Amino acid sequence: MGTDLENGKLDGSGGDLDRKFWVAMAMYAVLAVLAWLTMGEGSVLVYGRPVEIRLVPLIVIGGLALRTVLARQAEKIRRSGEKNSS
Numbered sequence: 001m002g003t004d005l006e007n008g009k010l011d012g013s014g015g016d017l018d019r020k021f022w023v024a025m026a027m028y029a030v031l032a033v034l035a036w037l038t039m040g041e042g043s044v045l046v047y048g049r050p051v052e053i054r055l056v057p058l059i060v061i062g063g064l065a066l067r068t069v070l071a072r073q074a075e076k077i078r079r080s081g082e083k084n085s086s
Contacts, residue, residue: 017075024068025065035057039053041054
């Protein structure tokens with residue numbers, strides 16, 4: 001019992017991956033807005049310098065978004081390599 005992708009049920013077409021990418025980016029944006037609006041004001045000391053507490057979840061969400069962008073670019077490179085070798 002593998003996943004649908006392992007069983008060959010999903011082809012992972014480029015259009016499908018692009019749609020999923022943009023949905024993920026929208027979800028990251030919604031999550032960032034919600035984190036900003038729900039976090040209280042205040043600051044925390046980081047290496048002796050005050051940092052607004054609202055920035056901490058935004059940095060984490062930004063890192064996840066960057067990882068998603070890099071994964072998409074890597075997949076595009078892999079797909080172009082497969083097309084050229086065929």
